[in-house]
Amino acid sequence: MWELRGPPVHPTAPIQQASETCLDTRGWTVRALILPRKRHCLREPHSTLTPPALYDIGPPWPVDYRPNFIMSMSRKKRKSQKVCFVTVGATASFDSLVKAALSPQFLEALETHDYTDLRLQHGKDGQKVLEEFRRSSYTMSEEVQDLSISGFDFNKQGLGSEMRAAKGQGNGVEGVVISHAGSGSILDALRIAVPVIVVPNPDLLDNHQEELAEELAIQGYVVHGNLQDLPAAIRQSESLRKTQNPWPPADTGEDPSGKGLVGVMDEEMGFVD
Amino acid sequence: MPSLAYILASTLILLTTAFLRLIYILPAFHRSRPPPRARGTPTHLLIVLGSGGHTAEMLSLLTSLDPARYTYRSYVVGSGDDFSAGKAQGFERGLAAKEEEEEEEEEEGEKKRRGTVGLTGAEGKEMRGILRRAYSIHTVPRARQIHQSLVTSPPSSLRCLYAGLMLLYWHPEGYPDLILTNGPATSLVLILAATILRYFSFLPLVGPARQSVRGQGSAGKMRVIYVESWARVKRPSLSGRIIVWCGLCDRVLVQWKGLQDRGWGEYKGVLVR
Numbered sequence A: 001m002w003e004l005r006g007p008p009v010h011p012t013a014p015i016q017q018a019s020e021t022c023l024d025t026r027g028w029t030v031r032a033l034i035l036p037r038k039r040h041c042l043r044e045p046h047s048t049l050t051p052p053a054l055y056d057i058g059p060p061w062p063v064d065y066r067p068n069f070i071m072s073m074s075r076k077k078r079k080s081q082k083v084c085f086v087t088v089g090a091t092a093s094f095d096s097l098v099k100a101a102l103s104p105q106f107l108e109a110l111e112t113h114d115y116t117d118l119r120l121q122h123g124k125d126g127q128k129v130l131e132e133f134r135r136s137s138y139t140m141s142e143e144v145q146d147l148s149i150s151g152f153d154f155n156k157q158g159l160g161s162e163m164r165a166a167k168g169q170g171n172g173v174e175g176v177v178i179s180h181a182g183s184g185s186i187l188d189a190l191r192i193a194v195p196v197i198v199v200p201n202p203d204l205l206d207n208h209q210e211e212l213a214e215e216l217a218i219q220g221y222v223v224h225g226n227l228q229d230l231p232a233a234i235r236q237s238e239s240l241r242k243t244q245n246p247w248p249p250a251d252t253g254e255d256p257s258g259k260g261l262v263g264v265m266d267e268e269m270g271f272v273d
Numbered sequence B: 001m002p003s004l005a006y007i008l009a010s011t012l013i014l015l016t017t018a019f020l021r022l023i024y025i026l027p028a029f030h031r032s033r034p035p036p037r038a039r040g041t042p043t044h045l046l047i048v049l050g051s052g053g054h055t056a057e058m059l060s061l062l063t064s065l066d067p068a069r070y071t072y073r074s075y076v077v078g079s080g081d082d083f084s085a086g087k088a089q090g091f092e093r094g095l096a097a098k099e100e101e102e103e104e105e106e107e108e109g110e111k112k113r114r115g116t117v118g119l120t121g122a123e124g125k126e127m128r129g130i131l132r133r134a135y136s137i138h139t140v141p142r143a144r145q146i147h148q149s150l151v152t153s154p155p156s157s158l159r160c161l162y163a164g165l166m167l168l169y170w171h172p173e174g175y176p177d178l179i180l181t182n183g184p185a186t187s188l189v190l191i192l193a194a195t196i197l198r199y200f201s202f203l204p205l206v207g208p209a210r211q212s213v214r215g216q217g218s219a220g221k222m223r224v225i226y227v228e229s230w231a232r233v234k235r236p237s238l239s240g241r242i243i244v245w246c247g248l249c250d251r252v253l254v255q256w257k258g259l260q261d262r263g264w265g266e267y268k269g270v271l272v273r
Helices: A015-020 A038-041 A069-077 A095-101 A104-112 A123-140 A160-167 A184-190 A208-218 A227-243 A260-271 B005-023 B052-064 B084-112 B124-134 B153-170 B185-199 B208-214 B236-247 B257-261
Strands: A020-021 A029-032 A082-087 A117-121 A149-152 A173-180 A195-200 B044-049 B072-078 B136-139 B178-183 B223-227 B251-254
Touching: A069 A117, A082 A095, A082 A160, A095 A117, A095 A123, A095 A173, A095 A227, A117 A123, A117 A160, A123 A149, A160 A173, A173 A184, A173 A227, A184 A195, A184 A208, A184 B052, A195 A208, A208 B136, A260 B052, A260 B178, A260 B223, A260 B251, B005 B185, B044 B052, B052 B084, B052 B178, B072 B084, B072 B185, B084 B136, B124 B208, B136 B153, B136 B185, B136 B236, B153 B185, B178 B185, B185 B236, B223 B236, B236 B257
Parallel strands: A082 A117, A082 A173, A117 A149, A173 A195, B044 B072, B044 B178, B072 B136, B178 B223, B223 B251
Antiparallel strands: A020 A029
């Protein structure tokens, strides 16, 4: 039940102030959620009408009776979602990236940059790494435990929805995508213009992926991440957010028409316009 | 009984002729502009899809493909590669949807211009339905399984080559005008098959009779465009090197300027979208 203790509120005072927080005797904060319904009982401060005796029957809006400590937690949850999405691709396993993404240093770096979610596409073998992390995660500091960590094997429908979540579409702010150096994943991220950290897999034999990551970083499309120092990459990605070049690049080489492949195909077919 | 000199001489002449023929048909020695072709002429484009990465990149290369110009598309996938086949089907569905939209717009514009309903109706719909189904997906045995050793590779390559020859020879639309590939192992074999058919095209069984399926003198030339993967920044891929060194393709496109600077292919901007 709603009970008002303490000095009575002046009847002409705006209700909004009175209802924000009222201290109960038990030390709980009684909080009224601000809802549109409230407008029904808002009185004009200088209204000539006699105010209705609202406090006898209690407020017509829902009241949050939860104790202070629960409220403080929910307040933290309410901060806007910021997702860091890690993908290792479908073809080769890349456990070292999953491990690096679950390292305490990296999680703390995420926390300092206001990330709320860490989502992992870990592939078949990465499952074990994540489970191991879950078992040992009680040693983590309280700050890091606030981060919600989830993982999945692989989505055959593509990773578009995760990428969009990292972009912050729906509810939330723009996060980051940490990708292996596979061209498909990098392109997916570049197309929706979310900051990308590309981490080449050092175990792969013919490492042309390293070259791709380097070149893209030089041209200012991605951050070239390093397994040993992912927190630094997170810092760099915050500055990339402001300077990232739009995709696709405008440079078309020695092709003034800019038609690209279709132009060459038309030439070879003999289509002349 | 012919003398040894006679046998030697005839073999030499045969070899020389065979060699000259090879030089004549290989695109690397014989750069020719294709004869001009009128708009709306039926054409046949063959697209070789490889494993996951190759397929995804190929389809993103083709986003601006105009189905009104490339009226028939054949897709070749390795057997058991349902992923690529599904992707190709999805791509074709996208093309059909795009076409339909454009047609509706055109139709509406036409109605406005003429003020009456034209002869498009059930008949037109049917025609378009036929056009929209203008693609086929073919499977050939894989040239090399993913974990196959090189010892067992030649027989499977030969089987793949045979399937490629049969596919090209018996294709209901005749020989393709253009073969587009970005370098999976299957494409090497298919291009080899196309070259063999090109080599023997002076035979009536192989050449003109088959080429004139669509009543076009210039049709069925099987020109080859090779697009180097976007992931290749500084060094061309192995299949790219083989195709170029053997002189099997008419055009080589690269997607990084660095490759062109090394004298490898033409750079026309980044082609993936």
